[in-house]
């Protein structure tokens with residue numbers, strides 16, 4: 001299918017195609033949102049031919065990715081918000097329900113397209129060194145383009161667990177609840 005130069009780019013960046021995927025790579029608009037959308041269209045072919053069940057297990061595996069490497073922890077603000085404090089205390093107390101609520105509240109304050117792009121680039125870096133396989137990286141990057149990204153939640157949970165000086169895995173708490 002031919003894409004019009006002035007049409008919205010099919011990668012989902014919400015830019016005109018001529019400013020995005022139709023432009024020479026060094027002339028593309030590089031807002032975080034556009035870069036994240038282009039990453040998604042780059043990795044989508046890695047999921048071709050994968051059936052629903054396999055996709056489901058990749059998705060489940062993705063939630064645990066932040067346990068693999070610090071680069072997949074959501075970067076927390078320099079000053080801890082009260083919500084992050086509450087989540088950290090809930091981990092220390094082993095209170096899964098309270099952790100879930102606090103995590104949900106903390107998320108809106110720290111989730112941004114810039115942080116999501118950082119996570120996506122960290123996923124690509126781990127893929128390049130062979131720690132994350134291509135389909136798993138693809139599902140992670142597609143998830144990071146969704147409004148309600150599960151990877152953002154688990155990346156935040158893991159960062160808070162480290163901040164709390166904690167051993168029990170917060171993704172374990174998440175999945176249990």
Ligand SMILES: [Zn+2]
Nearest residue numbers: 009011020021
């Ligand atoms: Zn594009």
